[in-house]
Amino acid sequence: MNQSQPNNPLHGITLKAMLEYLVAEYGWERLGKRIPIDSFRHEPSINSSLKFLRKTDWARAKVERLYLDSISYDERHRKHHKDVDERKS
Numbered sequence: 001m002n003q004s005q006p007n008n009p010l011h012g013i014t015l016k017a018m019l020e021y022l023v024a025e026y027g028w029e030r031l032g033k034r035i036p037i038d039s040f041r042h043e044p045s046i047n048s049s050l051k052f053l054r055k056t057d058w059a060r061a062k063v064e065r066l067y068l069d070s071i072s073y074d075e076r077h078r079k080h081h082k083d084v085d086e087r088k089s
Contacts, residue, residue: 018067
């Protein structure tokens with residue numbers, strides 16, 4: 001069952017990859033402020049956070065939303081800088 005999911009922006013992206021991106025982007029402290037769950041605030045680790053997120057639908061949904069918003073912002077931001085850099089040339 002390897003069907004294409006063109007309307008699913010998260011297709012093919014693992015929860016671990018999303019979490020690693022968010023930790024690299026925000027750090028544990030800022031991530032814990034944005035999504036207030038204990039596994040982000042007290043002795044955070046990828047493994048403990050993944051265990052919690054896999055069991056807790058509302059928390060996983062918040063992580064997915066923040067990931068999509070962050071990726072969308074990065075794409076818009078890069079496109080803007082690319083356009084500005086091209087105009088300077």
